[in-house]
Amino acid sequence: MTQGKPSRSSDAPAQPAAGAELLPEVFRQMAEHAPIAISITDLKANILYANRAFSTTTGYALAEVIGKNESMLSNGTTPRLVYQALWSRLAQKKPWSGVLVNRRKDASLYLAELTVAPVFDEHGETLYYLGMHRDTSDLHELEQRVSNQRLMIEAVVGAAPAAMVVLDRDNRVVLSNPSFARLARELTEGGSGDSLVALVRENLALPFAALEGEGRAFSGKEIPLDLGGHAPRWLSCHGMAIHVEDERAQVFFAPGAERYLLLTLNDISELRQKQQDSRLNALKALMAEEELLDGMRETFNGAIHRLQGPVNLISAALRMLERRLGEQAGNDPVLSAMREASIAGQEALDSLSGAMPVRRAEAKMPVNVNQLIREVISLCTDELLAQGIVVDWQPALRLPWVMGAESRLRSVIKQLVMNAIEAVAHSQVSRRELFISTRVENQQVVRLEIVDSGPGIPAELALKVFEPFFSTKPPHAAGHGMGLAMVQEIVSEHAGTVHIDTSYRDGCRVVVELPFSAAG
Numbered sequence: 046m047t048q049g050k051p052s053r054s055s056d057a058p059a060q061p062a063a064g065a066e067l068l069p070e071v072f073r074q075m076a077e078h079a080p081i082a083i084s085i086t087d088l089k090a091n092i093l094y095a096n097r098a099f100s101t102t103t104g105y106a107l108a109e110v111i112g113k114n115e116s117m118l119s120n121g122t123t124p125r126l127v128y129q130a131l132w133s134r135l136a137q138k139k140p141w142s143g144v145l146v147n148r149r150k151d152a153s154l155y156l157a158e159l160t161v162a163p164v165f166d167e168h169g170e171t172l173y174y175l176g177m178h179r180d181t182s183d184l185h186e187l188e189q190r191v192s193n194q195r196l197m198i199e200a201v202v203g204a205a206p207a208a209m210v211v212l213d214r215d216n217r218v219v220l221s222n223p224s225f226a227r228l229a230r231e232l233t234e235g236g237s238g239d240s241l242v243a244l245v246r247e248n249l250a251l252p253f254a255a256l257e258g259e260g261r262a263f264s265g266k267e268i269p270l271d272l273g274g275h276a277p278r279w280l281s282c283h284g285m286a287i288h289v290e291d292e293r294a295q296v297f298f299a300p301g302a303e304r305y306l307l308l309t310l311n312d313i314s315e316l317r318q319k320q321q322d323s324r325l326n327a328l329k330a331l332m333a334e335e336e337l338l339d340g341m342r343e344t345f346n347g348a349i350h351r352l353q354g355p356v357n358l359i360s361a362a363l364r365m366l367e368r369r370l371g372e373q374a375g376n377d378p379v380l381s382a383m384r385e386a387s388i389a390g391q392e393a394l395d396s397l398s399g400a401m402p403v404r405r406a407e408a409k410m411p412v413n414v415n416q417l418i419r420e421v422i423s424l425c426t427d428e429l430l431a432q433g434i435v436v437d438w439q440p441a442l443r444l445p446w447v448m449g450a451e452s453r454l455r456s457v458i459k460q461l462v463m464n465a466i467e468a469v470a471h472s473q474v475s476r477r478e479l480f481i482s483t484r485v486e487n488q489q490v491v492r493l494e495i496v497d498s499g500p501g502i503p504a505e506l507a508l509k510v511f512e513p514f515f516s517t518k519p520p521h522a523a524g525h526g527m528g529l530a531m532v533q534e535i536v537s538e539h540a541g542t543v544h545i546d547t548s549y550r551d552g553c554r555v556v557v558e559l560p561f562s563a564a565g
């Protein structure tokens with residue numbers, strides 16, 4: 046069996062060679078089977094030809110439309126202007142495209158996306174008009190639904206009290222609502238959305254990294270923001286990743302998802318403020334109790350201090366007399382009286398020490414120094430107002446935690462603030478100011494400065510003022526000179542330092558430095 050070249054069957058239609066002109070029948074067949082409604086009209090729009098899709102789209106059989114005018118499809122709701130535009134373009138021998146409302150044979154309406162164009166003879170004169178239209182009702186309905194949904198979502202998001210922002214892969218703001226813009230204006234210097242996002246990222250470094258990296262959502266993460274003179278603010282933050290389909294044509298056959306982040310920020314300042322207020326009231330009661338205890342301890346210490354001198358003196362005199370009398374010491378009545386006095390004195394000292402009220406031990410925990418300062422300022426409001434002292438409070442926006450005994454550290458700040466108020470109150474200065482600031486120093490310590498516009502402390506007394514029972518006040522004035530000694534003691538307990546800045550000349554500047562915990 047031989048295998049020859051495959052020969053074309055003799056009844057198969059001849060294939061036109063490339064470049065050869067196609068038969069008019071080809072074009073007729075093309076128009077006939079095109080999936081779009083095609084019609085050819087005379088110059089008055091009377092239909093001369095219509096294809097199958099025209100019949101399917103309009104519901105009319107072809108025999109019913111041939112010879113009829115295209116206006117048979119008009120239902121009277123398309124504005125006149127649209128038809129005028131159509132005809133005016135045709136009159137200029139130009140095509141026109143637009144959307145009309147057409148009526149089918151069964152009286153139902155549909156949207157017709159229509160293109161009309163003139164068909165010319167060899168001299169460029171218009172012979173016919175060509176019309177092509179398709180039913181775009183479904184597409185329009187879909188577009189309208191999407192647009193309506195967008196409008197509704199925008200209205201809801203726009204009116205939402207929560208601040209919302211959508212970030213792209215580079216953390217750029219791609220969408221935000223008015224509440225977010227308002228919050229950005231209130232909380233950041235430049236008022237930009239990017240700055241607010243940076244602030245949130247800075248405060249929520251770990252959850253934000255997990256959200257960016259693994260798309261792990263977070264919820265209810267709180268950020269306390271201390272804004273100096275203004276009331277402190279609290280934000281409750283939620284973050285989640287959203288994956289949306291890529292819309293670009295180039296990825297039509299290889300769809301991929303784009304990752305965005307949605308951040309929702311709720312301003313819970315009012316709620317927290319209320320909680321703070323009730324906490325402050327509880328604190329007031331606690332501090333009053335502690336102050337009473339401190340006062341008693343101070344009185345006891347003062348009494349011990351005063352008694353210790355004479356008792357020491359009697360003991361020294363006793364030893365001297367014992368040495369002098371030698372063997373006869375046993376029978377000497379003065380000596381035995383002195384012995385009794387010494388013993389009685391020592392017993393009195395012991396019972397005073399034993400009766401001294403004990404401070405209860407306080408566990409160390411992470412303490413926010415800014416918060417303590419704010420509490421102390423609130424607790425001292427009455428005194429500050431009474432003395433007409435203006436407080437300038439400049440907190441570090443982000444302060445690490447200090448591991449410490451919270452109420453002990455609060456006592457330190459209260460003591461320093463009360464000292465400052467007293468200094469300003471008793472001086473003749475016209476400026477009555479108290480400046481308090483915090484900042485991080487050398488990435489190791491939280492530095493707190495309390496500066497008053499009072500008379501200041503002379504350089505030669507800058508160390509002495511921390512000694513127990515030392516006071517610059519007149520002897521009859523209140524206070525036993527224990528305040529700064531107590532400050533020194535507590536700060537040392539926290540491995541910190543406190544000193545008077547002797548270079549400061551416009552009043553008194555007390556500097557407290559407390560090491561902060563690495564976890565902060």
Ligand code: FAD
Nearest residue numbers: 086088089090114115116118119128132145161174175176
């Ligand atoms: P008019 O627009 O005033 O029409 C009155 C009559 O005058 C109609 O017969 C109209 O065809 C004719 N006419 C109006 N202006 C001119 C002019 N400048 N020159 C010549 N004749 C004119 N309309 C639809 O509603 N739906 C369609 O799908 C549609 N398809 C069309 C396809 C083609 C190819 C053409 C040329 C027109 C088409 N039209 C269509 C327009 C249609 O001819 C009418 O203009 C329109 O329907 C409004 O008709 P009317 O009776 O309300 O008023």
